[in-house]
Amino acid sequence: MIKKKMIAVTALFTLLSSFTYAAQDMTAPKEYPKGELGKLVKLGEDIMNNTDTHPLTKDFVGNKLQCKSCHLKGADGKPGTAGGISSWIGTAAAFPAWSKREKTIQTLQDRSNNCFMRSMNGKRPIIDSEASVAMAAYITWLSEGKKIKMNEKGPWSEHNTKLYPKAVKHFKKIQKKATHENYLAGKEIYKNQCASCHGANGEGVAAFPPLWGKDANGNWLSYNTGAGMSKLDKAAAWVKSNMPLGQGNSMSDQDVADVVLYMNAQERASFDLKKRLLPREQMGYYNSKVLEEKHTVESNFKALGLNLEEIKNGK
Ligand code: HEC
Ligand code: HEC
Incomplete structure (x- = not known):
């Protein structure tokens, strides 16, 4: 009897929490x-x-x-x-x-x-x-x-504010503990759960977009090191929620953390804000108080206290 009641209460809770979601x-x-x-x-x-x-x-x-x-x-x-x-x-x-x-x-x-x-x-x-x-x-x-x-x-x-900052914080804690073992695990997960759509080397397949690297002509294929997606914790929050395509929230947090560690350790274009802005007279108003900002794959790892070389090569 009590058990039945518990189930009913849990069901109601689930219904209510999913309702706040469906309400959007x-x-x-x-x-x-x-x-x-x-x-x-x-x-x-x-x-x-x-x-x-x-x-x-x-x-x-x-x-x-x-x-x-x-x-x-x-x-x-x-x-x-x-x-x-x-x-x-x-x-x-x-x-x-x-x-x-x-x-x-x-x-x-x-x-x-x-x-x-x-x-x-x-x-x-x-x-x-x-x-x-x-x-x-x-x-x-x-x-x-x-x-x-x-x-x-x-x-x-409002929707993203409810989901995003909390998830980023959560993954930051996990990512900070990453080691070479996590990189190797991430490589395996990538091969099994991502490569069929995104390519063995992150180059993309047909309509499935690239994740890193350059094309045969030396042109960069995906986001650079200034993008939200290039930050380990932010990318993990996004991937957990959205990938594999059509199966968001299906992977464990550790698997997501590991596959993102692998993905964001690969080569991508560096970010230097000054080089991304048009000359002053063409650009018009640039609404920012920050005029200098630089990131590399290495510095994005360092931001979480991680050494890229050590993570990739185990030494
Ligand atoms: C069934 C195919 C499929 C699988 C499997 C899949 N993705 Fe995707 N992914 C997509 C598609 C398609 C998009 C872009 C959506 C669009 O263009 O409509 C995307 C977008 C992305 C993006 C953002 C865009 C970019 O290219 O940078 C990232 C990052 C990403 N996926 C990572 C992953 C990771 C990591 C995995 C494995 C855990 C994964 N995906 C598995 C199909 C897939
Ligand atoms: C490689 C992935 C990626 C691509 C491509 C991308 N964005 Fe985003 N965008 C994000 C992520 C991740 C966030 C939230 C993260 C953040 O604030 O750092 C975001 C946030 C935004 C937001 C705020 C949305 C909200 O309510 O949180 C807008 C608006 C936006 N992007 C516009 C664009 C436009 C326009 C384009 C194309 C010119 C674009 N984005 C291309 C990853 C991407």
Whole structure:
């Protein structure tokens, strides 16, 4: 009898906690706005899907990724509507928002443009360019009906703020203890659970995006060392929630930590903020108080007290 009651209470709890989740409707609005606004939203959507080849953005991209490579498509097929970490549902309702990285209040356009320098391994587009406005229009459309609540904690939606910082902190604790053994375990996990889509050497397969390295012409394929994804703890939070594709939250925390240790120990472009900004007279307003920032694969490991050489080679 008591046992039955316990089960009922647990079931209710599960129902309630999943209800708070389901309460967030993670789909795009059913219809585009009419007229010119609708056209702009669709242009933004097109850019999110084809960022590295779109005529308005290709010159600002230095890899083979699109925004939707990390802001995944949900059941409605729209970039950024998948329910895991880095969804864009509700993002526009959280901006302008505080950003510790830039030490300023960021607009949605600032936030999207900065991804070009880091995740897209390119240059920062001009703030009031057509592409920048169109991307902001698309992301804003995804927040239609959501309550505006500017975020003083970080440049993330309410949904991501609930999931992301906590997961990052959790994985940081695990990652700090990493050794060469974890690297070897990660290599094995990569081979078994990731390589079929992302390639034996992280080079990507057909429509499945690359994770590291260069192509035959020496061009970088994926995100650089200034991207959120290049930080061990942040990447682990994202991978846990979103990978393997369609099977988010299926891997153990240790397996995620290990496979990310392996992934982010491989070669990728270095980040030097100064080289990612257009010349002052072209760039327009750059909304940041931080004008110098550099990262390498090695320094990203060092940030968690890890020695890259030791982790990779065991000495
Ligand atoms: C390599 C993966 C990757 C790619 C590609 C990428 N992003 Fe992101 N993006 C992230 C991650 C991870 C976060 C959250 C992490 C953080 O704040 O450090 C994020 C956060 C954001 C946010 C804030 C969302 C929120 O509510 O938390 C916006 C807006 C955004 N990205 C726009 C873009 C745009 C626009 C593009 C394409 C030009 C893009 N991103 C490409 C990984 C990526
Ligand atoms: C079934 C195929 C599949 C498997 C297996 C898979 N991924 Fe992915 N992954 C994808 C696709 C597809 C995307 C991009 C989504 C899009 O473009 O719509 C992606 C995106 C990513 C990204 C961000 C984009 C980039 O290229 O940097 C990372 C990081 C990533 N996956 C890591 C992993 C890891 C680690 C594993 C193994 C634990 C894994 N994936 C397993 C298909 C897969």
